[in-house]
Amino acid sequence: MSPTRRRLAETKSSAGPATHIEMTFSHRLPNPIIRKLESIFALSDEEKAALSRLPVQITTIGRGQDIVREGERPTRSFALLDGFTHTYKVIGSGKRQIVAVHVPGDIPDLQSMHLPRLDVSIGTLARCEVVFMQHQILRQLCQQYPRIGAALWRETLIEASVSREWTANNGQRPGTSRIAHILCELTFRLRAVDLVEGNVCTIPMTQAELGDATGMSAVHVNRCLQDLRAGGLIRLTGNHLEIPDWSAMTAVADFDPAYLHLRDKAPE
Amino acid sequence: MSPTRRRLAETKSSAGPATHIEMTFSHRLPNPIIRKLESIFALSDEEKAALSRLPVQITTIGRGQDIVREGERPTRSFALLDGFTHTYKVIGSGKRQIVAVHVPGDIPDLQSMHLPRLDVSIGTLARCEVVFMQHQILRQLCQQYPRIGAALWRETLIEASVSREWTANNGQRPGTSRIAHILCELTFRLRAVDLVEGNVCTIPMTQAELGDATGMSAVHVNRCLQDLRAGGLIRLTGNHLEIPDWSAMTAVADFDPAYLHLRDKAPE
DNA sequence: CGAAATCTTGAGTATAATCAAAAACGGTGG
DNA sequence: CCACCGTTTTTGATTATACTCAAGATTTCG
Numbered sequence: 001m002s003p004t005r006r007r008l009a010e011t012k013s014s015a016g017p018a019t020h021i022e023m024t025f026s027h028r029l030p031n032p033i034i035r036k037l038e039s040i041f042a043l044s045d046e047e048k049a050a051l052s053r054l055p056v057q058i059t060t061i062g063r064g065q066d067i068v069r070e071g072e073r074p075t076r077s078f079a080l081l082d083g084f085t086h087t088y089k090v091i092g093s094g095k096r097q098i099v100a101v102h103v104p105g106d107i108p109d110l111q112s113m114h115l116p117r118l119d120v121s122i123g124t125l126a127r128c129e130v131v132f133m134q135h136q137i138l139r140q141l142c143q144q145y146p147r148i149g150a151a152l153w154r155e156t157l158i159e160a161s162v163s164r165e166w167t168a169n170n171g172q173r174p175g176t177s178r179i180a181h182i183l184c185e186l187t188f189r190l191r192a193v194d195l196v197e198g199n200v201c202t203i204p205m206t207q208a209e210l211g212d213a214t215g216m217s218a219v220h221v222n223r224c225l226q227d228l229r230a231g232g233l234i235r236l237t238g239n240h241l242e243i244p245d246w247s248a249m250t251a252v253a254d255f256d257p258a259y260l261h262l263r264d265k266a267p268e
Numbered sequence: 269m270s271p272t273r274r275r276l277a278e279t280k281s282s283a284g285p286a287t288h289i290e291m292t293f294s295h296r297l298p299n300p301i302i303r304k305l306e307s308i309f310a311l312s313d314e315e316k317a318a319l320s321r322l323p324v325q326i327t328t329i330g331r332g333q334d335i336v337r338e339g340e341r342p343t344r345s346f347a348l349l350d351g352f353t354h355t356y357k358v359i360g361s362g363k364r365q366i367v368a369v370h371v372p373g374d375i376p377d378l379q380s381m382h383l384p385r386l387d388v389s390i391g392t393l394a395r396c397e398v399v400f401m402q403h404q405i406l407r408q409l410c411q412q413y414p415r416i417g418a419a420l421w422r423e424t425l426i427e428a429s430v431s432r433e434w435t436a437n438n439g440q441r442p443g444t445s446r447i448a449h450i451l452c453e454l455t456f457r458l459r460a461v462d463l464v465e466g467n468v469c470t471i472p473m474t475q476a477e478l479g480d481a482t483g484m485s486a487v488h489v490n491r492c493l494q495d496l497r498a499g500g501l502i503r504l505t506g507n508h509l510e511i512p513d514w515s516a517m518t519a520v521a522d523f524d525p526a527y528l529h530l531r532d533k534a535p536e
Numbered sequence: 537c538g539a540a541a542t543c544t545t546g547a548g549t550a551t552a553a554t555c556a557a558a559a560a561c562g563g564t565g566g
Numbered sequence: 567c568c569a570c571c572g573t574t575t576t577t578g579a580t581t582a583t584a585c586t587c588a589a590g591a592t593t594t595c596g
Contacts, residue, residue, distance in 0.1 A: 087432070089432065089433070089436045091436055091440050091441060091522055092522035093440070093441075093522070095440040096440070097435060097436035097439045097440045099432040099435045099436060100432070111425045111428065111429070114418060114421055114422040114425050115422065115425050115426070115429065115529055117526065117529070119429055119432075119433075119526055119527040119529070120432060142414075143414050146410075146411050149417070150382060153382055153421050153424070154382040154383065156421070156424065156425060156428065157379045157382055157383050157424055157428075158383070159428060160379065160424065160425075160427060160428035160431055161379070161383065161387055163428055163431040163432050163435060164355070164357065164367040164368070164387075164388060164431050165357070165387075166435050167365060167367045167431060167434050167435045167438060168357045168359055168365035168367060170435060170438060170439050170483065171365045171438050171482070171483030172359050172361070172363040172364070172365045172483060173359060173361075174551080175551075175552070206573085206574065206575090207574075207575070207576095208574080214439070215438065215439030215440060216552075216553090217552070217553055217554075218574090218575085219552085219553075219554080219555095219575095219576085219577090220551085220552055220553075222575065222576060222577090223552090223576090223577095225575095226576085238561085238562090254359055254360035254361070258385065258387055259387040261383055261385070261387070442583080443583075443584070474541085474542065474543090475542075475543065475544095476542080476543095484584075484585090485584070485585055485586075486542090486543085487543095487544085487545090487584085487585075487586080487587095488583085488584055488585070490543065490544060490545090491544090491545095491584090493543095494544085506593080506594090
């Protein structure tokens with residue numbers, strides 16, 4: 001009952017006046033929100049125009065920075081244009097759990113629109129480009145265009161669904177499957193936004209970070225990765241992950257993408 | 269990589285024409301939705317009237333029944349009036365993870381309003397009384413009264429927040445804290461709906477079910493509970509849980525209720 | 537009251553954590 | 567282009583936590 005206290009590497013805050021560019025979406029294509037929403041339903045011209053007029057602030061943030069922190073009360077949410085972010089919680093003993101990983105097109109803290117006080121921190125896993133959008137303006141948008149509101153609501157529900165799957169993954173699967181599962185999920189989501197070339201994608205997470213996501217020690221992550229390599233299920237060099245045989249990999253991972261609620265974009 | 273296959277006790281489906289009563293909320297007080305929403309913001313008379321006019325079907329369901337099942341496409345959601353339900357997933361090896369537990373006042377499958385295909389099953393942990401509400405009608409309600417829509421959205425966001433905390437709890441805390449944490453959460457939520465008398469509440473979960481929720485074996489749950497008992501942190505007989513010293517318990521559990529996003533109802 | 541479910545205890549084992557150190561890698565500046 | 571430094575990955579050895587299996591005690595419920 002006296003958990004070992006582990007120091008975390010300090011993450012720098014991105015607080016302070018970040019250098020950013022004020023603009024509306026129309027100056028920058030593709031608008032990731034339009035793209036995401038169109039994958040759900042056909043936007044009317046009016047809806048599209050409203051989205052293009054959204055005033056946003058675009059910023060680039062380096063690796064290992066926090067974008068928002070637990071306890072804050074942000075007045076804006078952000079969408080991820082490029083890079084990877086992760087949502088995490090730090091518990092009393094100083095350990096850290098990554099509870100979500102975000103890929104381009106995601107809106108990681110949309111929840112802050114309705115839950116003013118953040119109960120998690122969100123930081124970058126790589127250099128990121130993000131656009132901030134004021135809650136006030138998003139709320140007007142949702143009220144004026146209920147279908148957009150419903151689609152954003154849906155987005156938050158999918159995030160919840162992913163969170164439940166993580167709970168099941170980390171709670172019930174053995175180490176090797178657990179790692180395989182998270183790799184399958186990320187690959188699948190990256191494919192949905194056209195970030196998989198052939199069977200190769202980039203996953204900028206260290207083994208320690210994979211451990212924080214799966215509730216395993218970094219050493220054990222390493223050994224599980226080696227099992228997967230030895231079985232010919234993955235090829236992993238640096239950040240490049242290749243999954244040569246998708247169906248063999250999903251079998252080991254016990255991966256069924258239904259929980260992602262995407263229209264399947266078949267692999268291979 | 270060959271996980272032991274464990275048979276699950278078959279849960280009976282509640283499919284088929286359940287005996288239920290058609291009515292509107294106004295015939296039955298208190299309307300749990302009104303109560304829940306009023307804990308978030310002051311409802312206008314008009315909003316209250318609209319909610320009272322909601323046509324609903326009230327049903328009683330015995331213990332150990334599934335209310336909805338993974339893969340189904342429900343056309344209605346339900347609110348829990350009395351009893352406990354749990355949301356769970358069954359993974360390939362046959363193991364089961366409970367990903368959420370619901371107490372009276374919760375709306376466990378509100379998500380099916382926007383994610384048509386269920387990716388989880390929801391079953392009862394005790395005899396339950398539930399009210400079903402057609403999605404169609406809920407959608408109209410949300411569109412006509414945007415504040416109600418926002419409040420329901422908020423409810424789903426809180427559920428997501430709880431799910432993240434479970435991921436962190438199960439991933440990073442040692443067994444005893446893990447069990448203590450889930451007991452704190454349930455007690456806290458029950459207190460919010462006035463179901464704690466003194467320091468005692470009813471939690472109708474078996475040790476095996478606590479294990480499925482925390483990713484631990486039933487045997488280990490038993491031993492952790494005994495640790496808590498030995499430390500004088502809980503008194504547990506049957507389904508009755510007493511937490512004599514709340515602050516000592518929260519210290520062991522590393523429990524901070526911020527993630528529940530409730531206005532604190534102080535214990536003691 | 538009896539059967540089934542649940543809880544409890546014990547013994548042996550497996551998975552994964554910890555600790556420690558070496559090797560490989562990646563980026564930087566000279 | 568290369569040497570250097572910090573980070574990350576890898577390996578080995580040991581330990582701890584938690585699982586499995588099994589059987590007995592207790593409780594619950596019909």
